Amino acid sequence: MNVLTDAAVEKALEQKMTEVDHKMIGQDVSVYYGEKRALFDVNLNVRKNTVTALIGPSGCGKSTFLRCLNRMNDTIDGCRVTGKITLDGLDIYDPSIDVVELRARVGMVFQKPNPFPKSIYENIAYGPRIHGLARSKADLDQIVESSLQKAGLWNEAKDRLQESGTGLSGGQQQRLCIARAIAVSPEVILMDEPCSALDPIATAKVEELIHELRTNFTIVIVTHSMQQAARVSQRTAMFHLGLLVEENDTDKMFTNPDDQRTQDYIMGRFG
Numbered sequence: 001m002n003v004l005t006d007a008a009v010e011k012a013l014e015q016k017m018t019e020v021d022h023k024m025i026g027q028d029v030s031v032y033y034g035e036k037r038a039l040f041d042v043n044l045n046v047r048k049n050t051v052t053a054l055i056g057p058s059g060c061g062k063s064t065f066l067r068c069l070n071r072m073n074d075t076i077d078g079c080r081v082t083g084k085i086t087l088d089g090l091d092i093y094d095p096s097i098d099v100v101e102l103r104a105r106v107g108m109v110f111q112k113p114n115p116f117p118k119s120i121y122e123n124i125a126y127g128p129r130i131h132g133l134a135r136s137k138a139d140l141d142q143i144v145e146s147s148l149q150k151a152g153l154w155n156e157a158k159d160r161l162q163e164s165g166t167g168l169s170g171g172q173q174q175r176l177c178i179a180r181a182i183a184v185s186p187e188v189i190l191m192d193e194p195c196s197a198l199d200p201i202a203t204a205k206v207e208e209l210i211h212e213l214r215t216n217f218t219i220v221i222v223t224h225s226m227q228q229a230a231r232v233s234q235r236t237a238m239f240h241l242g243l244l245v246e247e248n249d250t251d252k253m254f255t256n257p258d259d260q261r262t263q264d265y266i267m268g269r270f271g
């Protein structure tokens with residue numbers, strides 16, 4: 001039997017504490033839309049229980065990279081992805097992967113709130129029902145309630161569960177979409193400029209929510225707002241002309257970035 005000395009145990013534990021837990025790993029990821037290449041050999045890892053912000057000037061490839069993480073690019077005609085992306089070590093582009101299941105594990109919230117034209121309850125119950133996550137009506141009620149709780153919408157929605165989701169305010173609709181994403185127990189949530197259609201108060205609520213969600217989920221968010229990236233994320237990745245130019249701790253990125261292009265972008269010199 002191997003007996004570790006106290007010092008060896010300490011060292012192993014220390015190493016474990018400092019070891020970075022990568023939920024998703026992107027290796028040499030390139031994306032082509034027909035002949036046009038939109039991403040060039042991007043190597044970017046997504047840390048577990050961390051909010052990673054993707055920033056950079058318009059057209060630099062942020063959304064393209066985000067969509068690679070749950071194969072949403074598959075839905076775009078002529079789009080081709082090369083390289084490798086793993087989720088907990090599993091190659092998500094392997095032909096054996098069930099894309100519907102992948103998108104349940106890696107959920108997505110879009111720029112414009114897009115609730116289904118159905119009741120608030122149905123918006124949330126739909127996913128768990130098709131994925132067979134509830135054994136009974138009581139189970140489903142429980143999932144609906146806890147998803148709305150986690151999305152910070154329960155108090156506002158509990159007395160109107162049978163009313164249409166589209167009757168909510170824009171900010172409430174976006175939190176409903178977040179609740180809908182949460183309802184299928186994803187591990188990663190991708191957000192593509194989730195606050196761009198919201199007013200400052202609704203934005204603040206969603207940002208607060210993103211902050212809390214980190215305890216249970218891994219989050220990747222595309223944002224045009226430097227302030228938002230600084231407020232909600234712990235890691236930031238800067239893209240420029242299809243290249244990942246820098247990835248760093250958010251604090252460092254906004255105070256002392258390594259790359260001149262990041263410096264120029266955050267100082268508002270281009271983009």
Ligand SMILES: Nc1ncnc2c1ncn2[C@@H]1O[C@H](COP(=O)(O)OP(=O)(O)OP(=O)(O)O)[C@@H](O)[C@H]1O
Pocket residue numbers: 033036038056057058059060061062063064065076
């Ligand atoms: N469906 C598509 N078909 C063809 N080209 C596309 C498509 N989607 C994006 N592109 C191109 O790929 C490049 C990267 O676009 P992408 O939307 O990923 O950038 P972005 O950084 O998210 O931009 P923005 O901040 O303006 O949303 C751009 O040149 C864009 O024109």
